[in-house]
Amino acid sequence: MNRPGLRVFLLALSALLFVTPAWADARVELTGEAIQGGIIIGTTEPGTKVILDGEPLMVSERGHFLFAFDRDHKGTAHLDVEYPDDERESLSIDVATRDYDVQRIEGVASKYVSPSAEQLAHIARDRELKRTARPTDTAHDWFADEFIWPVTGTITGTFGLQRYFNGEPRRPHYGVDVAAPTGTPVAAPAPGIVRLAEPELYFEGGAIFLDHGHGMISVMMHLSRVDVEVGQQVEQGDIIGAVGATGRVTGPHLDWRMYWRRAHVDPALLVGDMPAPKPLERPTANP
Ligand SMILES: [Zn+2]
Incomplete structure (x- = not known):
């Protein structure tokens, strides 16, 4: 045997x-x-x-x-x-511990560092939306298949960074940031069911929650476009939205986060090295 x-x-x-x-x-x-x-x-x-x-x-x-x-x-x-x-x-x-670097980001619009009462109400509404969109254990086991990078580009922020915005300490960075031009298509890293599809969350901007099963979700943030609807099932590689600079950002990038139940986990551990960027198109020679 x-x-x-x-x-x-x-x-x-x-x-x-x-x-x-x-x-x-x-x-x-x-x-x-x-x-x-x-x-x-x-x-x-x-x-x-x-x-x-x-x-x-x-x-x-x-x-x-x-x-x-x-x-x-x-x-x-x-x-x-x-x-x-x-x-x-x-x-x-x-469980081995990790050392997290400090990241200082300047030039963040003050409404993201010191929101007004009205903006705090928007933030509270978002919190409720996100809480109810978090799935409990869904029976699918898509998490067991290999993941792919949702976009290719330069990694500008890693999981766990201790953050300061305009000098003020804030929550750690729970995602992996990939810089790419606004409009770059964002692919589903693995199959999943869309649990949240919002064009305008306060901090996250355009955001999607993708449920990979058993309580594991991908969160895609700062999107310029959301191409999916809640309840929709997508396959790995399907285009679900586009990179943007919405929410609390200083430039266009995708912030890909991942949760398992209440834990913040590191998506970069599920994918291999970032694939090499596509070669730039050569300008055509003058005839
Ligand atoms: Zn980020």
């Missing part, structure tokens, strides 16, 4: 996954980085129960499950697995 043992792929040296000896014969495969912002994709036998820190995880019909660690996750995570034949196993996962 060829039972797959535990295979953990460590994609970075800083990612230390501590495996208890009892886990040596595990019937689960885990892929990903055990670091802050890291996303772990698991594969096991359908019908298996998986529990992370006391909370049950959904296991799909293909046997896929998912968990992830917030930007500021501290300590060790515990995974308990109960197979259909009642065999049980437990795994302790040490």
